[in-house]
Amino acid sequence: MEGFNLELSEQPESLEQILVDCRDTLKYGVRTGHPRFFNQLSTGLDIVGLAGEWLTSTANTNMFTYEIAPVFVLMEQLTLKKMREIIGWPDGEGDGIFSPGGAISNMYSVMIARYKFFPEVKTKGMAAAPRLVLFTSEHSHYSIKKACAALVLHSYCLEGRVIPADLEAKVIEAKQKGYIPMFVNATAGTTVYGAFDPINEMADICEKYNMWLHVDGAWGGGLLMSRKHRHKLNGVERADSVTWNPHKMMGVPLQCSAILVREKGLLQGCNSMCAGYLFQQDKQYDVTYDTGDKAIQCGRHVDIFKFWLMWKAKGTVGFEQHIDKCLDLSTYLYNKIKNREGYEMVFNGEPQHTNVCFWYLPPSLRDLPDGEERRERLHKVSPKIKAMMMESGTTMVGYQPQGDKVNFFRMVISNPAATRSDIDFLIEEIEQDLN
Amino acid sequence: MEGFNLELSEQPESLEQILVDCRDTLKYGVRTGHPRFFNQLSTGLDIVGLAGEWLTSTANTNMFTYEIAPVFVLMEQLTLKKMREIIGWPDGEGDGIFSPGGAISNMYSVMIARYKFFPEVKTKGMAAAPRLVLFTSEHSHYSIKKACAALVLHSYCLEGRVIPADLEAKVIEAKQKGYIPMFVNATAGTTVYGAFDPINEMADICEKYNMWLHVDGAWGGGLLMSRKHRHKLNGVERADSVTWNPHKMMGVPLQCSAILVREKGLLQGCNSMCAGYLFQQDKQYDVTYDTGDKAIQCGRHVDIFKFWLMWKAKGTVGFEQHIDKCLDLSTYLYNKIKNREGYEMVFNGEPQHTNVCFWYLPPSLRDLPDGEERRERLHKVSPKIKAMMMESGTTMVGYQPQGDKVNFFRMVISNPAATRSDIDFLIEEIEQDLN
Numbered sequence: 001m002e003g004f005n006l007e008l009s010e011q012p013e014s015l016e017q018i019l020v021d022c023r024d025t026l027k028y029g030v031r032t033g034h035p036r037f038f039n040q041l042s043t044g045l046d047i048v049g050l051a052g053e054w055l056t057s058t059a060n061t062n063m064f065t066y067e068i069a070p071v072f073v074l075m076e077q078l079t080l081k082k083m084r085e086i087i088g089w090p091d092g093e094g095d096g097i098f099s100p101g102g103a104i105s106n107m108y109s110v111m112i113a114r115y116k117f118f119p120e121v122k123t124k125g126m127a128a129a130p131r132l133v134l135f136t137s138e139h140s141h142y143s144i145k146k147a148c149a150a151l152v153l154h155s156y157c158l159e160g161r162v163i164p165a166d167l168e169a170k171v172i173e174a175k176q177k178g179y180i181p182m183f184v185n186a187t188a189g190t191t192v193y194g195a196f197d198p199i200n201e202m203a204d205i206c207e208k209y210n211m212w213l214h215v216d217g218a219w220g221g222g223l224l225m226s227r228k229h230r231h232k233l234n235g236v237e238r239a240d241s242v243t244w245n246p247h248k249m250m251g252v253p254l255q256c257s258a259i260l261v262r263e264k265g266l267l268q269g270c271n272s273m274c275a276g277y278l279f280q281q282d283k284q285y286d287v288t289y290d291t292g293d294k295a296i297q298c299g300r301h302v303d304i305f306k307f308w309l310m311w312k313a314k315g316t317v318g319f320e321q322h323i324d325k326c327l328d329l330s331t332y333l334y335n336k337i338k339n340r341e342g343y344e345m346v347f348n349g350e351p352q353h354t355n356v357c358f359w360y361l362p363p364s365l366r367d368l369p370d371g372e373e374r375r376e377r378l379h380k381v382s383p384k385i386k387a388m389m390m391e392s393g394t395t396m397v398g399y400q401p402q403g404d405k406v407n408f409f410r411m412v413i414s415n416p417a418a419t420r421s422d423i424d425f426l427i428e429e430i431e432q433d434l435n
Numbered sequence: 436m437e438g439f440n441l442e443l444s445e446q447p448e449s450l451e452q453i454l455v456d457c458r459d460t461l462k463y464g465v466r467t468g469h470p471r472f473f474n475q476l477s478t479g480l481d482i483v484g485l486a487g488e489w490l491t492s493t494a495n496t497n498m499f500t501y502e503i504a505p506v507f508v509l510m511e512q513l514t515l516k517k518m519r520e521i522i523g524w525p526d527g528e529g530d531g532i533f534s535p536g537g538a539i540s541n542m543y544s545v546m547i548a549r550y551k552f553f554p555e556v557k558t559k560g561m562a563a564a565p566r567l568v569l570f571t572s573e574h575s576h577y578s579i580k581k582a583c584a585a586l587v588l589h590s591y592c593l594e595g596r597v598i599p600a601d602l603e604a605k606v607i608e609a610k611q612k613g614y615i616p617m618f619v620n621a622t623a624g625t626t627v628y629g630a631f632d633p634i635n636e637m638a639d640i641c642e643k644y645n646m647w648l649h650v651d652g653a654w655g656g657g658l659l660m661s662r663k664h665r666h667k668l669n670g671v672e673r674a675d676s677v678t679w680n681p682h683k684m685m686g687v688p689l690q691c692s693a694i695l696v697r698e699k700g701l702l703q704g705c706n707s708m709c710a711g712y713l714f715q716q717d718k719q720y721d722v723t724y725d726t727g728d729k730a731i732q733c734g735r736h737v738d739i740f741k742f743w744l745m746w747k748a749k750g751t752v753g754f755e756q757h758i759d760k761c762l763d764l765s766t767y768l769y770n771k772i773k774n775r776e777g778y779e780m781v782f783n784g785e786p787q788h789t790n791v792c793f794w795y796l797p798p799s800l801r802d803l804p805d806g807e808e809r810r811e812r813l814h815k816v817s818p819k820i821k822a823m824m825m826e827s828g829t830t831m832v833g834y835q836p837q838g839d840k841v842n843f844f845r846m847v848i849s850n851p852a853a854t855r856s857d858i859d860f861l862i863e864e865i866e867q868d869l870n
Contacts, residue, residue, distance in 0.1 A: 004506075006513050008743070012750040018483065021747060022490055025740065030503045032496045039503060042734065045495050048453065053492035055457055060480050060688050061467045067825065068465045068474060071439075078441050100535035100690075103733040111585060122584045142708040143733050149557045149708075150546060150731065152587055192712050247734075253495050255535075255736045273577040273584075277627050277835040277845065282815075284822035296585065298538040298578055299477065299682070301690045301736075305460065308443070312456060315447040380717075387719035390502065400712040410712065 004028065035418040036395040036425060041191070041219050041248045044415030048313040049253045052306030063098075063300040064278060064292030066285060073289055076304040079311070083244060084260055086224050088237030095267050096260040097294055098303040102218030103143030105243040105259035106185075108296065110134065110147040112241060112261060113183045113212035115270035122270065133174045136185040137162050138403070139193060141216060144185050154179060162186065164201035171209050183212045188233050189220020189249075192402055192410055193346075194353025196220060199235030206238075215239040218257065220353055222249025225319040229327060232352055246307050249326070249354075249414050250319055256303045267294040322416045329413050330354035333423045342366060342431070346408050354413040359406075360385065360430050379406035385430055395426055439463065470853040471830040471860060476626070476654050476683045479850030483748040484688045487741030498533075498735040499713060499727030501720060508724055511739040514746070518679060519695055521659050523672030530702050531695040532729055533738040537653030538578030540678040540694035541620075543731065545569065545582040547676060547696060548618045548647035550705035557705065568609045571620040572597050573838070574628060576651060579620050589614060597621065599636035606644050618647045623668050624655020624684075627837055627845055628781075629788025631655060634670030641673075650674040653692065655788055657684025660754040664762060667787055684761070684789075684849050685754055687742045702729040757851045764848050765789035768858045777801060777866070781843050789848040794841075795820065795865050814841035820865055830861055 004024050013021075031037060033045030061069045063076065076098060085092035099105045114121055114132065136144045137158045148155040156170050171181045184206050186197040199215060206213040215221075215236050221244030223229040224236070236242060240262050247256040261267055272293040279293050292298065311319070333356050337343040346357035359378060368374040382399035389395050398410045411426070439459050448456070466472060468480030496504045498511065511533060520527035534540045549556055549567065571579045572593045583590040591605050606616045619641050621632040634650060641648040650656075650671050656679030658664040659671070671677060675697050682691040696702055707728040714728050727733065749757070768791050772778040781792035794813060803809040817834035824830050833845045846861070 001509060006510055006743075008514065008517050008746045008751070010751045012753055013747045015748075018744065018748050021744065022486070025490065025506050026494065028506045029494050030496060030505070032494070032503060040497065042495075042497065045493070050492055050495075051457070054489050055460065057485055057488035057492070057688055058480070059461065059464050059467070060477075060485075061465060062475065062477065062689060068467060068831075070465070071460050071463045074436060075441055079443065082443050100539075100736065101732045101734045103731065104535075107731070121587060141733065142710040146706065146708055146731060151585060152556060191710075253492055254497060254734065271581065273581055275577040275626075276837065277833065280818070280835055280842075282818045282842070284818065284825065296538065296542070296581060297536045298576065299536045299689060301535065308441075309453065309456065311443045312448045313450075313453050316443070316445045318447055383715070383717045383719065390719070396503075398712065400715055402711065407715075407717070 030396070033415070035415055035422045037415070038411055038413065038418075038426065039396040039398050041412055041414060042254055044251045044417060046251045046253065046310055049251065049306045049310045052309035053253050056302045056305045059302065061302060063302055063304075064290065064295070064298060066287075066289035067283065069302065072302045072304055073291060075308045076291070077289075079304060079308055080258060080260065083258060087239075087242055087260060089262055093264065094260060094262045095264050095294070096258055097267060097291060098256065098258050098300075099295075100255050100297075100301065101257050102141065102216070102243050102245045103146060104296070105218070105245070105257045106141065106143045106214070106216055107147040107150065108259040108267075109212075109214040109241040109243065110144075110151050110153065110183060111296070112266045112270050113214070114151060114153070116212065116263070116266055117180075117182055119269065131179045132182045133179045134183040134185065135167060135170060135181065137187060137190075137197065139190040139195065140185055140187045141191055141218065144216065153183070161195045162197040162202060164198060164205060167202060168205050171205065171211070181209055181211050183214065186213065186215050186239070187220075188215050188217035188236065189223070189353045191219060192355065192400065193357060194219070194351055194355030194412070196232045196352050199233060199238065203235050203238035212241070213239045215242045218243045218245040219248050221245065222319070222323055223353070225250070225316060226323045226327075227320065228324055249323060250310075251322060251414065251416065252307045252310060255301070256307050271296055325416050326354050326413045326418070329418060329420065329423060330356050330411070332420055333411060333413075336423065336427065346402075346405060354411075356411040357408050358411075359408045375406050382407045382409050389429060395429055397426065465831070468850070470850055470857045472850070473846055473848065473853075473861065474831040474833050476847055476849060477689055479686045479852060481686045481688065481745055484686065484741045484745045487744035488688050491737045491740045494737065496737060498737055498739075499725065499730070499733065501722075501724035502718065504737065507737045507739055508726060510743045511726070512724075514739060514743055515693060515695065518693060522674075522677055522695060524697055528699065529695060529697045530699050530729070531693055532702060532726060533691065533693050533735075534730075535690050535732075535736065535738075536692050537576065537651070537678055537680045538581060539731070540653070540680070540692045541576065541578045541649070541651055542582040542585065543694040543702075544647075544649040544676040544678065545579075545586050545588065545618060546731070547701045547705050548649070549586060549588070551647065551698070551701055552615075552617055554704065566614045567617045568614045569618040569620065570602060570605060570616065572622060572625075572632065574625040574630065575620055575622045576626055576653065579651065588618070596630045597632040597637060599633060599640060602637060603640050606640065606646070616644055616646050618649065621648065621650050621674070622655075623650050623652035623671065624658070624788045626654060627790065627835065628792060629654070629786055629790030629847070631667045631787050634668060634673065638670050638673035647676070648674045650677045653678050653680040654683050656680065657754070657758055658788070660685070660751060661758045661762075662755065663759055681742050684758060685745075686757060686849065686851065687745060690736070691738045691742050706731055760851050761789050761848045761853070764853060764855065764858060765791050765846070767855055768846060771858065771862065781837075781840060789846075791846040792843055793846075794843045810841050817842045817844050824864060830864055832861065
């Protein structure tokens with residue numbers, strides 16, 4: 001905040017000062033588009049997507065009605081149908097909407113499921129429903145638990161990657177306690193490990209016990225575009241709802257997240273409030289094109305155009321190449337470090353997504369015996385290295401602890417501009433920073 | 436959809452085709468920035484705001500952590516503080532966050548209030564809370580009822596502009612039924628009439644019965660910037676939370692909505708899930724700057740920069756002039772039509788906001804006696820006129836029925852580029868279109 005006056009004043013600034021402010025904002029910002037920015041699941045800067053976002057903000061309109069966003073509404077409809085076809089729902093039938101991010105998309109799925117099972121909750125409140133239970137793994141995204149807290153469901157947590165027998169045991173346990181098992185979340189690409197839950201086996205259990213199956217593919221959904229990798233989501237066509245964020249693995253500028261629903265009418269049924277001032281039934285066009293009454297929002301940002309334009313410009317094959325390239329690169333990293341001195345992998349086997357999780361042990365730690373001292377010192381390594389990277393401004397990569405595991409690095413690759421030399425650079429940086 | 440190929444293909448389109456697509460998208464779109472677009476509460480296109488949005492999408496980052504959005508996080512903090520000062524909370528203390536629109540901001544307020552009164556709901560679900568009741572007027576925005584449905588609260592609806600004695604009677608009734616009165620929503624600028632609920636009197640009742648007072652100033656909050664008009668929100672400083680959408684009356688490009696909370700710590704307490712992979716406590720900076728754990732979202736779009744940049748460029752006085760100008764213009768419209776032949780006002784007295792609600796009676800209807808036939812024919816007038824406007828592409832204005840009132844026009848002005856001649860033009864259009 002030194003040397004950059006952020007304060008807002010009574011009087012206007014000069015245009016010159018505004019331009020200085022813009023330059024400073026970019027100067028002190030973080031270059032998330034740089035191929036050595038590995039810190040988040042959303043990275044890169046697609047130039048067609050950027051052009052799309054610029055046009056979107058110039059159009060400055062709102063998705064809630066067809067009358068003020070006719071082109072964008074049609075694009076959204078068509079793109080959602082295409083995504084449902086790729087999921088594998090017959091003829092791409094179903095419903096969906098773009099929402100302000102994966103957490104909100106996941107919240108939609110829980111709301112819709114609750115409405116499907118207990119529609120009276122909408123008007124009669126919590127007294128109308130029995131104790132509803134949701135099942136998700138401890139590695140699933142925290143937004144699932146946030147949705148539970150907001151929508152007052154009980155959540156049962158499963159350990160690690162979902163093991164179908166564990167899930168079934170928990171379902172039976174919940175029933176015995178008098179709860180109603182209602183919702184199962186299968187994560188397709190967990191945030192930290194990039195692991196895929198076994199969707200088909202979970203779908204079997206959902207069918208058996210009449211539960212809603214949601215696939216959270218915020219991170220892994222993009223793999224559906226790749227003939228080589230889409231098998232990791234086998235069974236996704238059996239889901240009742242799917243979260244899929246093009247702003248992650250497909251490189252669409254932020255924000256771009258879709259919730260897709262297999263059964264038509266639920267989104268509308270769950271969320272409609274029939275606001276007369278906005279969704280008049282006597283308009284001169286087919287008002288089923290108005291999307292606002294499906295949304296939990298009123299006004300809704302136009303997130304579709306940049307995505308649609310990128311799809312036009314790259315084609316389906318372009319997204320496939322993007323995804324295959326990123327996954328190849330993570331295999332390159334994995335092969336480079338799996339037997340390298342000073343590295344330990346956090347989980348066994350090849351990564352399923354671009355997540356590669358590892359500890360780096362500086363030379364001084366390598367001969368320490370396993371034990372509390374080693375753990376404590378290792379826990380401090382990745383924060384220290386990351387701090388050095390940020391101060392020098394060379395590269396950025398995330399770290400975290402998980403369960404009883406001390407801090408480790410989580411590498412993710414979603415920017416197709418990244419190359420092997422960027423991976424090599426990262427490894428050099430890690431190794432040179434600390435002894 | 437004729438002559439504009441929206442279909443997405445396997446193979447990429449040429450760059451030339453992409454440019455054609457961009458041009459067509461703008462060509463078939465609706466010019467929401469045009470000074471004769473009166474259809475929504477968000478209109479206009481501020482050029483500095485647009486530049487801000489372009490820079491934002493170029494930076495393509497995420498608000499959840501300081502480490503990847505340091506400048507934007509500081510700007511948000513500072514701007515929210517400024518807004519709280521303008522509300523009148525001592526030293527601008529409190530908390531807040533930008534959310535993807537007024538509906539989500541209102542949902543935040545209900546969630547936070549529920550957490551404040553019954554924090555156990557977060558972990559124990561619906562069994563932890565008694566039957567909670569929310570009070571709002573029938574003219575309040577439908578998102579309040581959506582939040583109730585989502586968060587399983589009961590809602591009590593009050594007629595018209597809130598009358599404090601009615602509110603108190605309903606509170607007493609709810610208590611007698613064994614409910615817990617918890618939340619009162621005061622609308623500052625209703626969507627259709629632009630009416631302001633009496634905040635001070637409602638605050639008295641909230642204090643007496645220990646209820647949360649929320650002010651939904653999505654539409655009317657902007658008037659706080661005007662020394663001439665801010666008295667309409669007198670008492671707002673007594674609210675526990677305030678929704679305020681700069682993307683409406685202040686002309687900021689979509690989306691830009693803030694939820695402001697008087698008590699610190701509630702946003703975090705209500706929403707935090709402490710995701711270890713994102714909000715590590717051992718970062719090398721003060722992690723209280725990370726905003727993600729306050730949000731119901733995970734990733735969060737950067738909505739602050741365009742607003743901050745506009746504030747820099749216009750100064751507080753610039754927003755004041757913008758607002759005063761729009762309100763003057765609505766007074767001009769009101770004075771022009773209140774006694775004009777063929778017009779009937781929907782409510783008595785000068786408008787409090789820029790909303791002017793009226794029926795236009797074509798000559799053939801003017802001599803009809805009051806009764807069912809007149810009502811039925813009048814109901815069809817505004818849809819017909821609007822359809823003609825849309826087909827000729829000259830201007831756009833909203834209409835709706837409300838309660839037992841048949842369709843009427845709702846004029847709103849939020850674009851400072853609109854002038855008296857645009858108002859005159861609108862009246863000519865209305866009168867020439869139909870006999």
